[in-house]
Amino acid sequence: MSPSSSGARGSSEPRSGRDPVAAVLVVSRLRLGDGVLLVVDPAAGPPTSLALVVRAVLPDPSALPSEPATLDRAPGTAPEVVLTVTGDALGIHPDDLQPFLIRPAADDVIAATIREVALDLVRRTAGEIDEPERARLGAMLVRLVAALLAGRPVDEWPDSDPRRLLRLRVAFDVRAHLGDPGLGAGVVARRLGVSERSVHLAFADGGETVGRLVRRLRAERARIDLTAAPPGAVARPAVARRWAIRDLE
Amino acid sequence: MLLPSNPACVLVQMEARTLGDMPAYRRMARLDLGGVAIARIASVPQEVTALLSEVAPGAEDCVQFQVVHSGEMVLRQGGRDVSVRERSAVLYDAGRPFDFVYNTDFVTSIIQIPKRVIGLSAARLAALSTTPLSVESAAGSVLNVLLKQAGHVTDEAVDGPRDAVAQALVEVVTMITDSAAGRHSVGVLHRQHLREAARDHIVARLADDALGPASIARALHVSVRGLHAAFDGEPETLGRLIARLRFERATALLSDPSLAVEQVARESGHRSAAHLARVFRERTGEPLEQWRAGLLGAAVRS
Numbered sequence: 308m309s310p311s312s313s314g315a316r317g318s319s320e321p322r323s324g325r326d327p328v329a330a331v332l333v334v335s336r337l338r339l340g341d342g343v344l345l346v347v348d349p350a351a352g353p354p355t356s357l358a359l360v361v362r363a364v365l366p367d368p369s370a371l372p373s374e375p376a377t378l379d380r381a382p383g384t385a386p387e388v389v390l391t392v393t394g395d396a397l398g399i400h401p402d403d404l405q406p407f408l409i410r411p412a413a414d415d416v417i418a419a420t421i422r423e424v425a426l427d428l429v430r431r432t433a434g435e436i437d438e439p440e441r442a443r444l445g446a447m448l449v450r451l452v453a454a455l456l457a458g459r460p461v462d463e464w465p466d467s468d469p470r471r472l473l474r475l476r477v478a479f480d481v482r483a484h485l486g487d488p489g490l491g492a493g494v495v496a497r498r499l500g501v502s503e504r505s506v507h508l509a510f511a512d513g514g515e516t517v518g519r520l521v522r523r524l525r526a527e528r529a530r531i532d533l534t535a536a537p538p539g540a541v542a543r544p545a546v547a548r549r550w551a552i553r554d555l556e
Numbered sequence: 557m558l559l560p561s562n563p564a565c566v567l568v569q570m571e572a573r574t575l576g577d578m579p580a581y582r583r584m585a586r587l588d589l590g591g592v593a594i595a596r597i598a599s600v601p602q603e604v605t606a607l608l609s610e611v612a613p614g615a616e617d618c619v620q621f622q623v624v625h626s627g628e629m630v631l632r633q634g635g636r637d638v639s640v641r642e643r644s645a646v647l648y649d650a651g652r653p654f655d656f657v658y659n660t661d662f663v664t665s666i667i668q669i670p671k672r673v674i675g676l677s678a679a680r681l682a683a684l685s686t687t688p689l690s691v692e693s694a695a696g697s698v699l700n701v702l703l704k705q706a707g708h709v710t711d712e713a714v715d716g717p718r719d720a721v722a723q724a725l726v727e728v729v730t731m732i733t734d735s736a737a738g739r740h741s742v743g744v745l746h747r748q749h750l751r752e753a754a755r756d757h758i759v760a761r762l763a764d765d766a767l768g769p770a771s772i773a774r775a776l777h778v779s780v781r782g783l784h785a786a787f788d789g790e791p792e793t794l795g796r797l798i799a800r801l802r803f804e805r806a807t808a809l810l811s812d813p814s815l816a817v818e819q820v821a822r823e824s825g826h827r828s829a830a831h832l833a834r835v836f837r838e839r840t841g842e843p844l845e846q847w848r849a850g851l852l853g854a855a856v857r858s
Contacts, residue, residue: 416717420705420724427701428694436694440731444698447727454720483720486673536734542677549675549730 335429337436338365339445340531342396345425346389353386356413357422359452360391361399362406388425396449397456398478398524400514403471409459417455421448439535446531453482457498473501473509477517485525488551492517525550568606568620568650568668575601575659587706589722590715591670594706598663604656618650618668619681621729623691623699627662631655633685640688643696647733648685649678665703673726674733683748684733695731702728750778750786758798762805762825769794798825803839806832810844813852817844 335347344365347354387410394404411418428436428444436444457479464472480495487494495517496503510516515523529546547553574580582599622631623645631638631646633654640646648654650668676684691699702725709717754772761767772794773783787794806824809815815823821832836844 416705416709417720419708420702420717420721423701423705424698424724427697431694431697440694440735443727443731444694447698447724447731450727451720451724454716454723458714458716483723486723486726532730532734536737541734541737542680545675545677545680547675548672 337429337431338441339428339448340396340442341365341445342393343445343448344391345429346391347426347429348386354388354422354426356387356410357418357425358387358389358408358410359418359421359455360389360406360408361394361397361404362391363394363401363404365391365393388422388429390421390425390448390452392449392452396445397453398482398520399475400478402514403474403478411455415455417451417458421451421455424448424451439537442531442535446528450483450485453479457483470509470512473499473505477506477509478520481517481521482524485521485528485550490521490551522552525552570604570606572599572602572604575603575657585707587709589706589709589718589725591673592722592725593668594703594725595666595668596664596703597666598661599658600661602658604658606650606654617671619647619671619674619676620650621645621647621667621669621733623665623667623703625663625665625700627658627660627664629662629664630657630659631685632657634682636686638686638688643690643692644688645691645696645732646685646688647681647729649681667703667725667729669726669729674730676733676737679748680737684736686748687736689732689736691732693732693735695728695735699725699728699732747786750776750783751790754783754786754794755797755801758801762802763823765825765827767798767825799835802826803835806836810848811851817848 335345337345339345342365394401413419424444425448457476461472461476464476476499477492477495480498481490484490484494484498492506493503496506499506506517510520529550529552532541532546532549533543572582578600580600582597584599585596587594622629622640624640624642626642628639628641631640631648631654633648633652638646649671671681674681690696702721706721706725709721753776757772757775758767761771764771769780769783773780776783784794787797792800802825806820806826809820809823810817817829817832821827821829824832826832826835833844836842836847840847
């Protein structure tokens with residue numbers, strides 16, 4: 308997928324061939340589980356916007372420069388929170404993933420929520436959040452990101468392959484609604500404003516079906532709850548109910 | 557003073573009375589985020605009782621996660637008091653009777669969530685509702701951020717942002733409750749289950765004169781020591797619980813004039829009429845026959 312120019316809900320940055328995250332110089336960063344990295348430049352002042360990067364793997368935080376500097380962005384752009392999410396965490400099939408960076412409009416409610424949560428988290432010292440808590444907070448942020456991307460208008464996703472774009476939009480919608488017991492191709496299609504047949508067709512090229520995507524993402528989300536909770540704290544049936552899983556092994 | 561209720565602002569209809577004669581105020585707001593509802597209340601010291609006969613459809617299938625931002629409250633549910641201080645929270649069943657007592661001015665947020673979404677079994681929910689939950693963790697801090705953000709989403713014309721913020725709130729609440737369950741589950745849940753099971757066993761076998769710690773422990777597949785340990789720190793030991801339940805059964809039966817004291821003693825698990833009479837005098841300070849004569853005389857006069 309190629310990024311877009313500016314749109315009503317925000318703008319996408321043209322990719323210059325450089326890694327969008329590697330261009331970010333920061334001092335505050337926080338990794339949340341396997342799929343989320345927050346980076347904020349505290350020297351740039353209170354961030355008022357969000358930059359969202361989706362890529363295959365998270366950059367190594369220790370490889371990022373350690374001195375305060377600026378984000379790779381146009382002069383005069385407000386300080387921002389940079390949130391990197393892996394395609395895997397969002398449920399994107401590896402074959403469908405092309406890294407992208409978007410900057411949602413500052414008044415987008417979901418983007419503002421992500422930004423405020425991120426700021427609250429990076430203000431904490433590293434030791435304050437243990438690994439299990441990081442994994443679950445990361446999963447919560449991924450869900451917000453998925454909801455943000457699922458609601459992004461189609462014309463802000465210029466893509467040469469409409470089927471691949473639809474697969475991405477389906478993945479975002481599924482990731483945002485995993486706890487919905489009625490989640491399936493029909494429900495997703497209605498929310499995305501397309502026919503159920505077109506959803507099935509988009510997934511007909513091989514790989515996985517919508518049903519299998521739902522099961523895979525639910526199982527992954529349940530795994531995070533079960534492994535992040537203290538031993539004995541959460542019963543498997545409770546997690547199964549939470550994520551609408553009929554047969555949690 | 558009875559505070560007026562505003563059905564549009566609360567999650568469960570409540571009756572609130574102020575404590576003391578100070579000038580009263582109450583600021584309330586309610587947000588509906590799809591299946592999740594939020595109420596924020598700031599007011600003066602008061603006692604509040606849930607009017608479950610007026611519960612909104614569906615609310616009985618919900619839990620409430622209540623955060624005390626300032627002040628303090630006591631939640632009363634299931635015969636227990638849970639004291640919840642500033643920057644703490646409590647989770648409880650919105651479908652069972654409950655009361656609050658706020659002894660100071662307070663600000664609180666209540667998040668009403670369908671039970672299925674939380675996923676907790678009734679037993680785990682009952683156990684968790686006996687203890688205040690800390691919201692001073694990272695998750696608690698994020699919860700406050702989300703509560704603040706929730707105030708911005710109700711103006712949205714589309715469901716997406718409402719759902720997204722609601723589901724984020726639910727995820728953080730489950731994080732906090734899972735974490736609390738981890739601290740309390742192994743001990744508290746087991747001991748609570750054991751006490752409840754013991755009580756059920758006792759009530760079903762009060763007339764059995766062999767009823768005692770050994771027979772109960774056998775029936776529940778635990779050691780006698782483990783059974784007694786479940787009552788450590790409780791207001792009543794196992795022995796006293798058995799004696800009280802037997803006495804309560806006896807006094808209920810004694811009000812039936814057709815039953816002889818000997819029969820009442822047998823059916824309530826007392827060794828004999830004399831034993832029951834002695835127990836009765838010890839507990840009430842009054843001779844059993846005198847009490848019963850007075851009770852039956854009053855019934856005849858009325």
